[in-house]
Amino acid sequence: MQKMRDAEIKAIIRAEDAWEPVGPTPMPTLTELRNWDFRLLNTYEPFYAPFCDLCCLCTYGKCDLTGNKKGACGIDIASQQARWILICSLMGTAAHGAHGRHMIDHLIEKLGEDKKIDLGSQVNVEAPIIRTVMGLKPKTLGDLRKAIEYVEREMIHLVSATHMGQEGDYRDFESKAFHAGMLDHVALEAADIAQIVGYGLPTSVADTPLVDLGWGAIDRTKPTIVVVGHNAVTANAIIDYLRSNDLYDQVEVGGLCCTAHDVTRYAGGAKVIGPLSRQRFFLKAGLADVVVTDEQCVVTDIPQLAKAAGAAMIACSDKICYGLENASARETGEILRAVLEEQKQFLILDPEKAAEVIVRAALELAPKRRAQKQLVTKEEGAMLAAKCRGTCEECNRVCPNLLPVSLGVSQARHGNFAKLGELFMRCHGCAKCEEACVNHIPILRLMQAAATWETYKMRSGRGPIHDVEIRKVGSPIVLGTIPGVVLFAGCSNFPGDIDDLAWLAEELARRKFIVTLSGCAAMAAAMSKDAEGKTIYEKYIPEFDAGCIVNVGSCVSNAHVVGAAIKIANIFAGLPNRANFELMSDYILNRVGACGVVWGPYSQKALAIGTGAVRWGIPIVLGPHGSKYRRLFMSKKEAGDWTVVDGRTRQLVDTAEPTPEHMMLVTETKERALVTIIKQCFRRNDTPPGRAIKLNSYISAYKQVIGGLPDDLQNFIRTEKEIPIVYKREVLAYLKEAGWQPKPVLSLPTIIGTYETKVPIEATIK
Amino acid sequence: MESETMVMPYYKVNVLTGTKAAKVIADPAEGAAIIDRAKNPLYIFGPEVIATPVGDKLLIDYALKIAKARDIPICATAHVKKKMLEQGVVPDSTYDIIEIIHFLKDKEWSGVRGKGYHDLVLFTGVRCDLAERGLATLKHFAPHLKTYAICRRSHPNADFALPVIVKEEKWRDYLAGLIGALGAFKS
Numbered sequence: 035m036q037k038m039r040d041a042e043i044k045a046i047i048r049a050e051d052a053w054e055p056v057g058p059t060p061m062p063t064l065t066e067l068r069n070w071d072f073r074l075l076n077t078y079e080p081f082y083a084p085f086c087d088l089c090c091l092c093t094y095g096k097c098d099l100t101g102n103k104k105g106a107c108g109i110d111i112a113s114q115q116a117r118w119i120l121i122c123s124l125m126g127t128a129a130h131g132a133h134g135r136h137m138i139d140h141l142i143e144k145l146g147e148d149k150k151i152d153l154g155s156q157v158n159v160e161a162p163i164i165r166t167v168m169g170l171k172p173k174t175l176g177d178l179r180k181a182i183e184y185v186e187r188e189m190i191h192l193v194s195a196t197h198m199g200q201e202g203d204y205r206d207f208e209s210k211a212f213h214a215g216m217l218d219h220v221a222l223e224a225a226d227i228a229q230i231v232g233y234g235l236p237t238s239v240a241d242t243p244l245v246d247l248g249w250g251a252i253d254r255t256k257p258t259i260v261v262v263g264h265n266a267v268t269a270n271a272i273i274d275y276l277r278s279n280d281l282y283d284q285v286e287v288g289g290l291c292c293t294a295h296d297v298t299r300y301a302g303g304a305k306v307i308g309p310l311s312r313q314r315f316f317l318k319a320g321l322a323d324v325v326v327t328d329e330q331c332v333v334t335d336i337p338q339l340a341k342a343a344g345a346a347m348i349a350c351s352d353k354i355c356y357g358l359e360n361a362s363a364r365e366t367g368e369i370l371r372a373v374l375e376e377q378k379q380f381l382i383l384d385p386e387k388a389a390e391v392i393v394r395a396a397l398e399l400a401p402k403r404r405a406q407k408q409l410v411t412k413e414e415g416a417m418l419a420a421k422c423r424g425t426c427e428e429c430n431r432v433c434p435n436l437l438p439v440s441l442g443v444s445q446a447r448h449g450n451f452a453k454l455g456e457l458f459m460r461c462h463g464c465a466k467c468e469e470a471c472v473n474h475i476p477i478l479r480l481m482q483a484a485a486t487w488e489t490y491k492m493r494s495g496r497g498p499i500h501d502v503e504i505r506k507v508g509s510p511i512v513l514g515t516i517p518g519v520v521l522f523a524g525c526s527n528f529p530g531d532i533d534d535l536a537w538l539a540e541e542l543a544r545r546k547f548i549v550t551l552s553g554c555a556a557m558a559a560a561m562s563k564d565a566e567g568k569t570i571y572e573k574y575i576p577e578f579d580a581g582c583i584v585n586v587g588s589c590v591s592n593a594h595v596v597g598a599a600i601k602i603a604n605i606f607a608g609l610p611n612r613a614n615f616e617l618m619s620d621y622i623l624n625r626v627g628a629c630g631v632v633w634g635p636y637s638q639k640a641l642a643i644g645t646g647a648v649r650w651g652i653p654i655v656l657g658p659h660g661s662k663y664r665r666l667f668m669s670k671k672e673a674g675d676w677t678v679v680d681g682r683t684r685q686l687v688d689t690a691e692p693t694p695e696h697m698m699l700v701t702e703t704k705e706r707a708l709v710t711i712i713k714q715c716f717r718r719n720d721t722p723p724g725r726a727i728k729l730n731s732y733i734s735a736y737k738q739v740i741g742g743l744p745d746d747l748q749n750f751i752r753t754e755k756e757i758p759i760v761y762k763r764e765v766l767a768y769l770k771e772a773g774w775q776p777k778p779v780l781s782l783p784t785i786i787g788t789y790e791t792k793v794p795i796e797a798t799i800k
Numbered sequence: 801m802e803s804e805t806m807v808m809p810y811y812k813v814n815v816l817t818g819t820k821a822a823k824v825i826a827d828p829a830e831g832a833a834i835i836d837r838a839k840n841p842l843y844i845f846g847p848e849v850i851a852t853p854v855g856d857k858l859l860i861d862y863a864l865k866i867a868k869a870r871d872i873p874i875c876a877t878a879h880v881k882k883k884m885l886e887q888g889v890v891p892d893s894t895y896d897i898i899e900i901i902h903f904l905k906d907k908e909w910s911g912v913r914g915k916g917y918h919d920l921v922l923f924t925g926v927r928c929d930l931a932e933r934g935l936a937t938l939k940h941f942a943p944h945l946k947t948y949a950i951c952r953r954s955h956p957n958a959d960f961a962l963p964v965i966v967k968e969e970k971w972r973d974y975l976a977g978l979i980g981a982l983g984a985f986k987s
């Protein structure tokens with residue numbers, strides 16, 4: 035069977051294509067990277083925080099897993115957590131994979147499978163993830179479909195392993211979760227390349243247009259269509275319909291979540307209303323004439339919200355049908371009549387047909403809905419809040435962000451909206467408080483009177499990082515003189531104010547980090563202005579270079595930041611990436627100071643992305659809600675074993691240096707997140723001048739937000755030359771007290787050679 | 801009277817789904833006795849201690865008194881250290897909450913003062929949902945220690961928790977009662 039599989043793989047990846055020799059792991063299956071995974075897990079142990087004492091997965095259960103108890107099937111609490119992590123990672127991978135599948139099939143239908151992949155003059159290594167994982171250099175949309183087929187093939191085995199009585203060891207569950215995460219990245223890359231090629235989204239340009247962001251950006255005098263979700267196929271069809279009917283300037287198209295990113299990459303006139311946390315708030319405000327849903331992270335009660343606001347609603351994805359009648363085969367005029375006259379909601383899976391219905395419905399409805407677009411005034415707000423005495427606190431008790439809702443509402447009753455305004459900045463829009471309120475106060479509507487209605491500028495997503503940018507920054511990143519590459523990704527389940535994201539990004543950009551953003555995090559980062567009214571997108575450079583603020587785009591665009599790390603190994607260092615997962619990941623782990631941050635995690639997709647990043651050697655920092663993913667990866671710090679191979683001498687060397695310190699951890703506050711992110715960018719390969727620059731950032735940030743010197747400096751200073759000059763005296767005194775000893779500095783650190791692998795140590799040296 | 805077990809805390813996101821719930825320590829004297837009996841306790845301060853008033857003081861003022869009364873080492877998580885330094889107190893440790901919990905799981909760990917593992921860990925001021933997750937970790941993976949969440953919102957995954965205390969005066973009374981009763985058992 036292996037022989038048959040080898041022949042099949044060779045054909046799929048066109049092994050005879052001579053761009054690079056085929057490496058040791060083309061299209062790896064479940065167990066082929068297991069040794070690599072276990073090597074990571076030896077240093078970075080899984081940390082579990084069970085949500086539940088029980089397992090209730092099969093009908094033997096419920097099984098109590100407290101103490102040393104095992105389930106009826108024999109599973110223990112750690113393995114049960116790990117199984118759950120695998121299940122959730124698979125959900126995330128499936129969401130991106132199915133998105134990619136839909137996008138690619140749709141574009142192949144329109145443009146043919148031979149449609150060439152061309153990412154412009156600045157991007158030659160078009161698909162670093164697919165090249166590395168599969169060994170395929172995709173040339174056409176048809177090749178991208180092969181990538182999705184590979185993901186699908188692996189997923190069936192992974193899902194199977196979650197069945198009761200299958201996998202039984204937490205480390206193997208984690209290895210499989212890594213596999214799911216890596217497949218997720220393949221899917222992300224395939225999906226984004228497909229839409230860039232198929233829709234002509236920006237590529238090979240850094241300075242993409244600034245677009246309007248904010249619920250206040252919507253022109254209420256115009257018919258308004260709001261697209262919600264992550265798959266812009268229908269949203270783009272709406273833009274096409276508007277353009278071809280000369281309506282583009284007359285209709286507002288606003289997006290919530292990643293569809294907003296992708297539609298603004300397609301049409302600069304479209305607007306970004308905000309992240310997921312604003313879906314309910316905005317829809318309750320009634321500003322949308324037509325609400326359009328596609329897929330992923332769409333609040334499930336949208337049909338009811340739309341109905342309550344008197345808006346039309348069309349669902350456009352087979353993933354979210356809401357029990358609606360499928361009108362895909364019905365005639366446009368007939369659907370439109372039912373929408374307008376009977377307020378019927380439909381599922382329409384034909385994007386062009388859906389687009390026509392949606393636009394025509396918006397044009398008809400808008401003039402009739404003017405009264406419904408009036409926002410709640412402060413006077414009306416005070417009346418709505420009139421019954422609240424602020425004492426029963428039922429609202430506070432159900433708030434998943436632990437907010438003092440009762441205080442905001444009871445003060446609003448007296449016409450004071452300041453507290454409620456503050457609360458709004460931290461609110462996720464879940465409406466649990468409304469549901470619990472004993473007086474049925476419509477708290478989310480009340481927030482209309484308290485919320486800011488400002489418009490912000492966000493740079494639209496730019497897609498891939500350019501090869502020439504990689505050539506320029508490769509050396510300073512690897513030497514450590516650019517202190518790190520940080521990606522803010524994921525959702526809007528923020529623990530504190532929504533604009534904390536902008537604060538974190540700016541603190542890093544002004545310390546000359548390369549700061550990249552995507553998804554809801556990229557939107558939130560726009561929601562803060564300086565004294566001159568500028569957002570960070572207007573203040574910092576858009577090129578991938580020290581001190582930049584780069585929006586790569588939607589969730590699927592996350593692939594480009596992982597891709598940039600691979601390109602550093604491949605383009606800058608000249609190591610072959612074809613079917614060479616371990617070689618690339620080892621390089622990233624030891625030499626590329628990259629860190630992913632998900633400050634507001636909630637989705638299974640973000641979990642899959644983060645888990646995949648860890649397999650690539652990229653550490654992840656999560657906000658507090660990330661603890662509810664219930665698994666992290668942490669080292670024993672200085673007490674761990676930090677032995678690596680010196681690639682030059684091929685000897686094992688105990689570096690006594692815990693870098694990167696952890697692979698996935700939660701920090702509680704933005705202050706702690708800042709210093710942790712900086713520290714997670716330390717790498718064993720840093721040169722002494724590079725380490726000095728990184729330590730300078732670490733110490734300055736630590737003094738600013740935590741106070742005094744960090745108490746782990748002895749772990750990261752290897753030679754006296756690395757002590758930043760400004761802090762020299764103070765740090766030397768500290769080191770003496772801490773009993774510091776110098777540590778070896780390696781110029782070619784690698785963990786290849788510390789575990790069993792097909793990759794020879796020589797491969798790590800160019 | 802047998803103490804009750806805690807199921808429904810103040811925050812519903814922290815509701816217990818399971819079989820092993822905290823013992824509710826309604827009487828601060830009982831809480832003080834638990835602390836007194838500990839051989840090598842640790843006190844974890846979360847960021848709420850520097851942000852939450854209790855009467856005309858800050859929560860940290862009470863927490864520091866509890867720590868001082870029994871010379872309990874303090875782990876200042878998040879950015880608590882800054883405020884402590886301003887008050888002239890240097891924390892024994894500054895791990896963030898998840899890091900300290902990670903170390904506490906390990907019975908072989910040397911502890912923040914090098915005296916071996918901590919047999920009792922007190923928590924005050926950690927963000928309630930995060931604290932609850934950390935307490936669940938210790939409940940399942942650190943059988944060598946007990947946890948006592950000194951938090952008015954209550955924590956079912958701790959070994960010992962307070963009842964839900966809604967009124968601020970009652971919360972202040974509990975803290976003052978605890979401070980007042982500390983040392984009784986040992987002396």
Ligand code: SF4
Binds near residue numbers: 089090091093094095
């Ligand atoms: S899968 Fe195992 S632990 Fe879970 S309910 Fe079934 S028998 Fe019990």
Ligand code: SF4
Binds near residue numbers: 461
């Ligand atoms: S809508 Fe906002 S304030 Fe209300 S419970 Fe949800 S997060 Fe809390």
Ligand code: SF4
Binds near residue numbers: 422427430472
């Ligand atoms: S539940 Fe309603 S009435 Fe009670 S405090 Fe909250 S907002 Fe006020």
